[in-house]
Amino acid sequence: MSSMKFCPECNNILYPREDIERKILLYACRNCEHEEKATHNCVYRQVYSHGTMERSQYLQEVASDPTLPRTKSVRCPSCDHGEAVFFQLNSNSRNDGMTLYFVCCNPNCGHKWRDDH
Known part of the structure; x- marks a missing residue:
């Protein structure tokens, strides 16, 4: 290790x-x-497995996780902050595959969104 x-x-x-x-x-x-x-x-890599109820709490804490990758190539749709952490989760639908999620790094925001592309 x-x-x-x-x-x-x-x-x-x-x-x-x-x-x-x-x-x-x-x-x-x-x-x-x-x-x-x-x-x-x-x-x-660390793999997290959470149920639907736990997922919303988990998403609020990921912006402070130093092991997650960060990007400055997106802007938060809620506060226009220029940094976010991102990660992938398996979709519940077999056809959707992996979904890329972003969480705003602004400590006063914490907005969550996904990349629909």
Whole structure:
């Protein structure tokens, strides 16, 4: 099992990132420009399984989860904040497959939405 990696420049968590052109796995800091090549190509993930009632409570807490990926390429439809965490959940319908969900990182908002594309 791999331990968490921290940036040697600013001490923030390093997150896995794929370099598609060079076809390698990197660990990158989201706070500064530091990147380093991964020593192994195995990335672990946490899988959550919740019922419908638990899901709404779970969604309210995900914005503070440091293990979830974040993006600045979407804007919150509720408050126009420019950062959100995102994750995928299996749809209840067999035809819908996976659905991408976003949660606004603005602590005063926490709006949840899904990507319907």
